[in-house]
Amino acid sequence: MRQEKRVNPRNLALLILNRLSHDFAFSDRILKAYFDKRPDLSDRDKAFILNIVQGVIRWRLRLDWIVGQFLSFPSKRLDPYILNILRMAVYQILFMDRVPEFAAVNEAVNQSKKKGRHIANTVNAILRNICRSKDKITFPDRRRDYIKFLSVFYSYPEWLVKNWLKELGKEETERLLNAGNSPPDITIRTNTSTTNRDALLSLLHAQGIDAAKTRYSPVGIVIKRLQRSIEDMALHRDGSFFIQDEASQLCSYILGPGPGDMILDMCAGLGVKSVHMAELIEKKGKIIALDINPKRLLMLAHASLRHNLDDIIHPVAGDALYASSLFNCFFDKVLIDAPCSGLGTISRHPDMKWTKTEKEIIELSGIQKRMLDVASKLLKKNGRMLYVTCTISREENEMVVESFLKEHPGFRLLNIGSEVAWLKDLVDKRGFFRTFPHIHGMDGFFCALFSK
Known part of the structure; x- marks a missing residue:
């Protein structure tokens, strides 16, 4: 039987980056798809490819700025294939200390030979010049154009920098930008239907995994410096x-x-939250899991069956904006995990920097307002409704809540700090649950709790 040739990790990273240049899927999903096709890849190769792909995405604007300083023409005129080769090489030179500079340069030159010897020679000259002059690289003047400096230095679009400066101020914005560029630890939730947190921690420690209890969640565990795919772990599969x-x-x-x-x-x-709520109600009650994506619901149905929750969780395919016409009953509790810009998850999904726009945030806020209105019609009297986003944008958070309360006088906003006292450190003066990556070491989340 013919043995498949071992893949070059840098070539696979380049292939993935080139695909992402015209495919707006999340990089982690594309990475998983390619890794599944190549079971021969070692954990070390996977980690290397992941580092390069997400590192280039994370620092794209800064990398392009640096490359542009060593060109005699705008970097936008570069062939996208060659630009990705240069981005990869510069990322390795500046951010990956364990990669020798000559290795990064030589591999980039070999990759660029596909476009011709003269192109390869140009790539070689650019990268060697960067290696010689990396300590002399300059950025926009911080005093003259603060927004431009933050945008380039931390690699974020200018519109997002402007928004955060307006909402958070200079110091908090810069800390947030910096935190978004730090790959986060992995956080997991114990499946209390099958085990408990202490027992799970012991099993993880026995495998040599650096794991510790989360600060707030009573079932959470933080895993640090994991050198293999968490999804491939037996404890995850079982x-x-x-x-x-x-x-x-x-x-x-x-x-x-x-x-x-x-x-x-x-x-x-x-259905991650559906499963968690099923655990909290001790499998006594009913959870209707509504989603517009049938594929996701099929996966949820399989998970429910696997965890003996299929008589508690009932997946329903449908558009949440028309939920009031789908059900002829009322609910004690409603969770609106609203579609949002996801700007609170940039450290986990750096693609968010480049796939979201200011216009989209405005459009999303309109959808969120409609979704809250629909949900309000399905809530029982004295019932509770939780509005959730994983973003930091005021347009999608406080402003949506203010608009809803203005139009629905029969609802009142509950102070989450009073309702869930052990979370008061994560609740602001208005009673909203707020987390920030640079303050709490979590994704940026927002919650508003209502009573009818």
Whole structure:
């Protein structure tokens, strides 16, 4: 049987980056798809490819700025294939200390030979010049154009920098920008239907994994410096835990589902929160998991069956904007995990920097307002409704809540710090649950709790 030739990790990284140049899917999904096709890849190769791909995405604007200083023409005129080769090489030279400069340059030259010897020679000259002059690289003047400096130095679009400066101020914005460029630790949630956190921690420690309890979530565990795919771990495959950020875990506790509750999980997605709420109600009650994506619901159905929750969680395919016409009943609790810009998850999904626009945030806020209105019609009197986003944008958070309360006088905003006292450190003066990557080491989340 013919043995498949071992793939060059840098060539696969380049292939993925080239695909992402015209495919707006999340890089982690594309990476997983390619890794699944290449079972011969070692954990070390996967980690190397992941570092390069997400590193180039994370620092794209800064890399392009640097490359542009060593060109006699704008970098936008470069062939996208060659530009990605240069981005990869510069990222390795400046951000990957363990990669020798000559290795990064030589591999880039070999990759560029596909476009001709003269192109390869040009790439070689540019990269060697960068290696010689890397300590002399300059950035926009911080005093003359602060927004431009932050945009280039931290590699974020200018519109986003402007928005955060307006909402958070200079010091907090710069800390947030910096935090977004730091790959986060992995956070998991213990599946309390099959084990408990202490037992799971012991199993992780026995495998030599650096793991510790989360600060707030009573079922969360933080895993540091994992050198292999967490999804390939036997403990994940057997359902001992779910991959879920701590801020996301806390949402279910804020809504406060109890035994016997009838719950609607709007925009349920893969159902991570549905499964968690099923655990919290001790499998006594009913959860309707609504989502517009049938593929996600199919995965949720399989997970429910696997965890013996299929009589508790009931997946329903449908558009949340028309949920009031789908059900002829009312719910004790409603969770609106609204579609949002996801700007609070940039450290986990650096693609968000470049795939979201200011216009899209305005459009999303309109959808969010409509979704809250629909949800309000399905809530029982004295029931509770939780609005959740994983973004930092005021347009999608406070402003949506203010608009809803103005148009729905029958609802009142509850102070989450008073309702869930053990989370008061994460609640602002208005009673909103707020987390920030640079302050709390979690994804940026927002929650507003309503009572009818």
